[in-house]
Amino acid sequence: MTKQPYNIRQIALELLIRIGDQGGYSHLVIDQQLKKHQLDARDGALLTEIVYGTMQRKLTLEYDLATFIKSKKKMDNWVKWLLYLSFYQMKYLDKVPDHAVIHQSVEIAKRKGHKGIASLVNGILRSAQRDGFPDYQAISDPARRISVETSHPLWLVRRWIKQYGVSITEEMCQTNITHKQVSLRIQPLKITREQLIERLEENQIKVHKSPFSEQGLVVEEGNVLKTELFKESLFTIQDESSMLVAEMMDLKEGQTVLDSCSAPGGKATHIAEKLKDNGKVYAYDLHAKKAALVEEKAEQLGLTSITAGQADARNLREKHEEETFDRILIDAPCSGLGVLRSKPDIKYNKTSEDVARLSTIQKEILSHIEPLLKKDGKLMYSTCTVDQEENEEIIKDFLVNHPHYQVDPSFLENLPEVLQNSPGKSEVGIQIFPQDINSDGFFMTRLIRNS
Template identity: 30%
Template sequence: MTPAARLAAVAELIQAIEETPRRPADATANDFFRARRFIGGGDRRVVADTLWAIIRQRIRLDWHLRHAGAAPSARLLLAAHLALAEGRTLPAIEEVFAGGRFALEPLDAKERRTVAALTGKPLRDPAMPEDVALNIPGWALPLFRERFGAALEREAAAMERAAPLDLRANLLRTTRDAAAIALAGEGVATAPMPFSPWGLRAEGRRPVTGTEAFKAGLIEVQDEGSQLIALLTDAQPGMRVADYCAGAAGKTLAIAAVMQNKGRITACDTSATRLEGAVKRLRRAGVDNAERHLLAPGDKWTKRRAGSFDRVLVDAPCTGSGTWRRNPDARLRTQASDLAELTQLQSEILGRAAELVRPGGRLVYATCSLFSAENEGQMDRFLERHPDFEPLPLATLWPALRPGAEAPGEGPWLATSPARHGTDGFFAAVLVRRPA
């Protein structure tokens, strides 16, 4: 593909994403590339990198376009990115919009005036209000300030950067050191993670799913923060464990590995599609102590198994605000109304999942959110309603899990963030059910 053709593909992809604003952008992008298999790997990377760069800066690009008197469109978002982020001149941008078979149609007079007004300006303009300058939706700014205080700007900057490629060594098939050696043999350099005992951070953005190490089940792609949630369950061989919001079973895989395939882990979810997608991953990882259960309306499964699990993990549906560096379009899709709906849903899920925990067993509540309403606030409300549960502070639990390692959180709960810990923003609370 020519450079102009690549950028034409970017504009086409932006338009497709704009037409389905509530759908995750990566799903739309996957469909786009699947339908255009003629786009080679190198061209695909350029198109994808440009797309995500635009999405990451969308709040600022929209501000610039509004101040230039224009409404955002796929063409203008691309042109604004070229002018503001890449520093291209108007003539250079017009070369992209040259017309012809594989290039975008020429800028019309209004588009040209808009682009001319943007050239030479900084992407982060001093005139921007604080939320735009920090690249945070206005409704969410007070919530981030509540979470980070004086560290807000540093954390906001970290959330703009692309997330690293984090891997988890599958202890059922290998060790972390052996997995690193296997990856190095395929040209993928890694380094051990600071917090997760199973984690490896890859250098660069190699497509590791094509490596023999991945195909053989030696590794899984999983953010370090997510790995720590599995670690905090402290599941032991022989236990009964429920992963109550399992999704595609990423944490189920990690927990099964530390259980050494002994005992039983049940992956539960309300989506049959997600649970079905977990089958291939479980098989590749060599997990044979896991079963799946679809949580359906009117289902009696939770009531029949009340008080029978040693560990219950609730990785609750949430705003995902801690993953915005990994899913930058989520900061555009998520609204204040979503937060209100999700906190109610989280409360309901917690109440049902708590019934599964045996006396003396543990309930682990986790989100990939940075908002206190979904985290500390949720714990305060749950403990008020459930006096039979009490917190197991991180400071008490962590030394046995990671001797000599710094705990990722200062209070009673685990709380990670992109700037401070280099992970996605995760929260986790461990609660113990008092013996009857």
């Protein structure tokens, strides 16, 4: 049964409270509600748009609201969230007329609060409709302006400006509030890229080939998750930056590979596919339930070369002898600041202390695992973040303390052409920014063991 429009917004309000005030993970909470309420495609899309959009623009909407509130009277958080989601619809969604947004929001305020709150909500929304929203260009401090305009915490904007400059930071922040394209990786042991393109076109889905992976496709039109092709596990949803990791590991059939921080298994299964399922892939995760997800993913794709298990990456020398592996992947636990388009709540919950704590863990993992690599073996280090403390500085520190390692010269030479002149390219690896090819922010490098 299709819900009435105000009910979609009522659900959206409850979800925003759970995510914003109670610490729920946006992607999990939204998925649970879509299943619980059995919304049709149109209502589900609207709910997702309102919740993600409002979370993505929270600091901007907060700034907007401050311009319409004259008194210092305390406002309940749920009222703020109701106003934020209303502002979001009025500013960014063309298909919903302002009068409908105002009417539905006032109705919700009546039900959840009382007449006085409904009157307050009505007054603020009508003022916004009449006067319009503030001009952020009037903010003189560039960091403050970027923070407000793109809804990124000020500490983070200042940190990135210090690391990368104003131009790259602003472009990155602007990209982070846009919709991310969907990309997928074919299972090459089941189907070729050309065959999948043909079958997707039969389903009215338009794609183009990824420059990052011979297995990669980028969706231009259509929903691949609704196809039988997805149910048949002919492909895996994976971001292009993430695909590049296995592509750059210099994998060869018959090798023994360690994926030390594996869940949910996208890279482990990609490694197995690159090996043509002819080799051994040991995949570990700190949590047993997440390690089980890797096994499940391998089974879905029909891959038999993956052995998954629970383990702290800092204790893997208890499970394997030194110089066991031809290749090692450390897709290190990180702040996740490269995936803000998919998980907007991350940027409001992370602190500089979190980054420092994670960088310590990353160093410990690298130092513990490196003896497991064979001489002349190659170690891939990657993160889905864009912070130098978790990326370049980690590698520089590791190389100083482990002189028997060096950056593999052929790694930088063989990067895709689109990244060869990237501002994120350095002597220790490549920092992919979200704006580079409209993918996740990712860092990666490949080290070689000389002795």
